Amino acid sequence: xxxxxxxxxxxxxxxxxLTGIKxxxxxxxTAIIGQNGAGKTTFVKLLKGxxxxxxxxxxxxxHNVNRKTAAQLARTIGLVFQNPxxxxxxxxxxxxxxxxPLNIKMDKQTAKEKAIEALKMVELDGxxxxxxxDLSLSEKKLxxxxxxxAMETDIIIFDEPTIAQDHGxxxxxxxxxxxxxxxxxxxxxxxxxxxxVAENFERTIVFTExxxxxxxxxxxxxxxxxxxxxxxxxAPGITKLAERLGFKDTVITVEEFINLKQTCSxxx
Amino acid sequence: MKRIVVEGLKYKYPLADSLxxxxxxxxxxxxxxxxxxxxxLAGKSTLCQALVGLVPHFYKGAYGxxxxxxxxxxxxxxIADISLKVGMVFQNPFTQVTGSKMTxxxxxxxxxxxxxxxxxxxxxxxxxVLNLLKIEQVKDHNPFDLSGGQMQRMAIASIxxxxxxxxxxxxxxxxxxxxxxxxxxxxxxxxSKQGITVILAEHKMEKIAQYCxxxxxxxxxxxxxxxxxxxxxxxxxxxxxxxxxxxxxxxCKALGVKKAGTDEYPVTLEEAERVLRGDxx
Amino acid sequence: MKSISLYEEGTSFVHDVDPITxxxxxxxxxxxxxxLPLFTVSFLLIGLSLALLLAAKVIRKTIPVFGFVFxxxxxxxxxxxxFKPENETVLFQIGPLTMYKEGLLFALTITLxxxxxxxxxxxxxxxxxxxxxxxxxxxxxMSPRIGYVVVSVFQxxxxxxxxxxxxxxxxxxxxxxxxxxxxxxxxxxxxxxGPVVLGSLINxxxxxxxxxxxGFNSQAPKTFLYEEKTYQFSKILQMGMLLLTVAAVVWRxxx
Numbered sequence: 001x002x003x004x005x006x007x008x009x010x011x012x013x014x015x016x017x018l019t020g021i022k023x024x025x026x027x028x029x030t031a032i033i034g035q036n037g038a039g040k041t042t043f044v045k046l047l048k049g050x051x052x053x054x055x056x057x058x059x060x061x062x063h064n065v066n067r068k069t070a071a072q073l074a075r076t077i078g079l080v081f082q083n084p085x086x087x088x089x090x091x092x093x094x095x096x097x098x099x100x101p102l103n104i105k106m107d108k109q110t111a112k113e114k115a116i117e118a119l120k121m122v123e124l125d126g127x128x129x130x131x132x133x134d135l136s137l138s139e140k141k142l143x144x145x146x147x148x149x150a151m152e153t154d155i156i157i158f159d160e161p162t163i164a165q166d167h168g169x170x171x172x173x174x175x176x177x178x179x180x181x182x183x184x185x186x187x188x189x190x191x192x193x194x195x196x197v198a199e200n201f202e203r204t205i206v207f208t209e210x211x212x213x214x215x216x217x218x219x220x221x222x223x224x225x226x227x228x229x230x231x232x233x234x235a236p237g238i239t240k241l242a243e244r245l246g247f248k249d250t251v252i253t254v255e256e257f258i259n260l261k262q263t264c265s266x267x268x
Numbered sequence: 269m270k271r272i273v274v275e276g277l278k279y280k281y282p283l284a285d286s287l288x289x290x291x292x293x294x295x296x297x298x299x300x301x302x303x304x305x306x307x308x309l310a311g312k313s314t315l316c317q318a319l320v321g322l323v324p325h326f327y328k329g330a331y332g333x334x335x336x337x338x339x340x341x342x343x344x345x346x347i348a349d350i351s352l353k354v355g356m357v358f359q360n361p362f363t364q365v366t367g368s369k370m371t372x373x374x375x376x377x378x379x380x381x382x383x384x385x386x387x388x389x390x391x392x393x394x395x396x397v398l399n400l401l402k403i404e405q406v407k408d409h410n411p412f413d414l415s416g417g418q419m420q421r422m423a424i425a426s427i428x429x430x431x432x433x434x435x436x437x438x439x440x441x442x443x444x445x446x447x448x449x450x451x452x453x454x455x456x457x458x459x460s461k462q463g464i465t466v467i468l469a470e471h472k473m474e475k476i477a478q479y480c481x482x483x484x485x486x487x488x489x490x491x492x493x494x495x496x497x498x499x500x501x502x503x504x505x506x507x508x509x510x511x512x513x514x515x516x517x518x519x520c521k522a523l524g525v526k527k528a529g530t531d532e533y534p535v536t537l538e539e540a541e542r543v544l545r546g547d548x549x
Numbered sequence: 550m551k552s553i554s555l556y557e558e559g560t561s562f563v564h565d566v567d568p569i570t571x572x573x574x575x576x577x578x579x580x581x582x583x584x585l586p587l588f589t590v591s592f593l594l595i596g597l598s599l600a601l602l603l604a605a606k607v608i609r610k611t612i613p614v615f616g617f618v619f620x621x622x623x624x625x626x627x628x629x630x631x632f633k634p635e636n637e638t639v640l641f642q643i644g645p646l647t648m649y650k651e652g653l654l655f656a657l658t659i660t661l662x663x664x665x666x667x668x669x670x671x672x673x674x675x676x677x678x679x680x681x682x683x684x685x686x687x688x689x690x691m692s693p694r695i696g697y698v699v700v701s702v703f704q705x706x707x708x709x710x711x712x713x714x715x716x717x718x719x720x721x722x723x724x725x726x727x728x729x730x731x732x733x734x735x736x737x738x739x740x741x742x743g744p745v746v747l748g749s750l751i752n753x754x755x756x757x758x759x760x761x762x763x764g765f766n767s768q769a770p771k772t773f774l775y776e777e778k779t780y781q782f783s784k785i786l787q788m789g790m791l792l793l794t795v796a797a798v799v800w801r802x803x804x
Contacts, residue, residue, distance in 0.1 A: 035445050035446075035447055036415060036416055036417075036444070036445045036448065037415065045718070048722055050718045050721060050722065069721075069726065069728050070718075070721035070722060070727075070728075071721055071724050071725060071726040071727070071728070074721075074722065074723060074724030075724070078722070078723075079722045081715070081718075081719045081722070083715075085744060085747065085748050085751060086712070086715045086716045086719045086744060086748065087716075087719040087720075087723075087744070088744065089720075089740050089741070089743045089744045099723060100723035100724055103723060103724030103725055104724045133747065136308060136309060137308070138308050147723065148722075148723065151723065151724070163442055163443065164308070164439075164442055164471075165308075165471075166307040166308045166471060166510050166511075167307060167507065167510050167511055167512045168307060168510055169308065192445050192446055194446070195515060232445075232446070232447040233446065234446055236515070237474055237514070237515040237516060237537065238515050238519065240537060241515075241516060241519070241537055241540055241541060241544075244537070244541045245541060245544055245545065254515060254518055254519050254522065257519055258519065258522050258523060261523055261544070262523070317758075320762050322758055322761065322762070326757075326758060326761060346766065346768075347761045347762065347766065348761075348764045348765070348766045348767035348768065348769075351761075351762050351763065351764050351767075352764075355762065356762045358755065358758065358759055360755060362752075363752050363755035363756045363759060364755075364756070364759040366697070366701065366756075366759075366760065366763075367700075367701035367704040367705045367708070367756070368680065368696075368697050368700040368701045368704070369680070370678070370680060373774075374680075374774060377774035378763055379763035379764050380772070380774075381771055381772050381773055381774060382693075382763060382764035382765055382767045382769075382771060383764040383767045383769050384767070384769035384770050384771060384772050385772055386772060387772060387773065387774065387776070390772065390774050391774070412704065412708065423759075426763065427762070427763070430763070430764065
């Protein structure tokens with residue numbers, strides 16, 4: 001779906017932010033991890049056309065991103081920003097979610113339907129007429145997710161969706177990601193929460209100092225202990241525990257761990 | 269010696285319909301490292317702010333009960349007075365930068381100038397906290413140019429320089445990457461080892477389990493439990509209160525293995541490893 | 550981090566002069582030509598200011614400012630030269646336009662005054678760190694709260710500009726067209742103001758709390774990290790300016 005060749009970018013000449021990125025994306029859900037400053041956010045801004053590459057090209061569905069404005073790309077690729085306060089500006093929850101669909105020229109009736117559908121997904125459909133700023137921070141984040149989901153883009157990118165979310169909030173985000181995957185969309189996220197990565201994403205890409213350090217199945221990536229260390233990334237807790245106990249395979253979820261443990265240890 | 273005593277604290281924000289804190293009672297001893305957990309809106313931030321006097325002095329609102337910190341009753345003292353006993357670090361490193369100072373060094377001096385510390389002592393204290401929080405190498409940088417982890421450590425340094433003997437932190441690492449969080453936790457732990465009483469609200473349960481002596485579980489403004497991490501995370505009703513136990517606890521719970529001779533599940537990587545090894549894996 | 554301050558670091562003796570003395574220089578430079586309305590006096594003062602700016606090696610930074618001011622002054626010269634009611638002595642004519650002596654002389658007075666004022670301000674602004682100036686004023690008894698507001702503006706405005714660009718990106722991301730014709734840009738700009746204002750209100754509240762717990766409202770007498778910046782000749786300079794002003798007044802009244 002997305003093809004990236006030899007992509008480089010810098011804000012000023014002296015310090016390159018990204019150098020020589022070569023990646024291809026299919027429909028596997030993908031987590032982008034790495035330290036702050038590794039270039040993750042810059043990378044998704046380039047995909048979204050919010051920044052223009054110095055070198056290289058990005059093809060989305062065979063269209064060159066460089067030749068389109070961010071607004072034109074909005075039909076194919078959605079991005080949920082990290083801080084909801086940067087995004088919300090309508091007076092009611094419903095208007096906020098309808099803003100994107102109307103911008104990409106959906107008719108009013110369809111836009112409303114899509115908006116309500118997306119709000120149901122995040123369980124905010126009971127608050128259509130509320131002022132978004134009266135919502136709690138975690139509800140605001142969910143609202144921002146809904147306002148991008150309603151645009152029905154083929155690709156949807158999240159920037160740190162789990163920050164400031166408690167157990168319940170994370171659970172909701174997990175369900176949204178699953179629902180998007182079921183609709184055959186490409187879901188991508190920038191994230192620091194490794195347990196969440198292990199449980200929800202098929203593919204993981206590790207960025208470090210503007211380059212791709214590791215790329216592959218999430219399980220494979222978390223098995224590369226030494227490389228992860230150089231990127232200052234830690235494997236999920238359960239992976240570390242399994243490794244300490246001398247499990248042969250890389251374990252990335254609690255369920256796997258329990259299964260393995262129950263099958264290989266003698267019943268007591 | 270008790271450093272913090274909270275008795276029947278009730279608090280309602282102005283314009284709110286319900287109590288943010290409802291009959292909260294507990295006490296904390298000198299040098300303890302306390303974690304506060306609970307789902308969003310459970311009252312964690314409000315409780316942190318009640319310990320430094322922002323509740324009620326900054327927000328106003330309806331206030332009942334008593335809070336004593338380091339011998340001062342919060343209700344009867346100004347935030348400036350309380351800030352000499354209790355320091356507070358907030359969630360967002362960015363908004364804690366005063367914006368009126370050009371270097372990290374000057375930024376840390378801000379609080380000390382306000383409370384009238386003599387010049388020679390200001391310099392002494394800054395040098396010592398720069399070292400303690402490991403940010404000497406950026407002391408001449410502009411505060412806004414730091415990374416998130418460095419900025420948050422600068423915020424802690426600015427507070428610690430005021431020599432409070434109690435430190436309250438409200439989700440200090442929620443906006444940081446794993447390496448930045450780790451830096452901050454290490455710094456807090458070294459302060460705790462020096463005898464500073466630490467109260468930390470946090471969502472990262474693995475960290476709470478690893479570092480805290482006791483854990484205060486809040487739900488709907490009420491104290492549900494206040495006990496060791498082992499006891500609190502072994503509760504059966506944890507998920508109902510909106511909290512997920514550390515992954516090590518969850519896995520041991522599912523396998524039904526407890527720490528030898530107790531009724532508790534392991535809460536840290538090391539404990540889980542020990543228990544599961546003993547299990548014959 | 551960009552700061553919007555125009556301060557230029559330097560090692561000249563102008564930089565060494567304490568901020569209060571430089572502040573004194575502004576009313577001095579404004580008052581003298583008013584008390585003694587002679588062109589010579591104005592020229593002398595302008596010459597002095599320019600010499601100081603040169604000595605501080607900051608004269609280049611004044612060019613855009615003076616350039617902008619000259620643009621406005623040219624219109625003053627033209628309008629006064631042609632249309633001042635007292636105009637009667639014709640100086641010269643270009644086509645249908647007539648320039649009069651009275652108007653031009655008046656315009657010259659205004660021009661000199663403005664250049665003079667700008668020059669005096671530039672010395673202060675270009676050679677003094679804003680925080681040094683405010684700190685000096687706080688030492689003289691200005692409220693530290695006002696001082697804080699003044700200094701923080703220099704850093705917080707650039708920070709707001711950064712937020713503004715994030716917010717623009719967030720709207721572009723949802724398909725709002727912000728590139729292209731002026732009308733498109735204006736239409737795109739207005740909705741951004743809401744989040745910018747709200748965002749800064751939220752930040753202000755958080756920052757206010759952070760300041761509170763750092764003793765911002767402490768009743769204790771404030772101390773300072775840096776020793777007071779003193780200049781060995783500041784008393785002499787300040788007295789000198791005062792004496793010159795008094796002398797000017799005396800001159801005006803008795804001579």
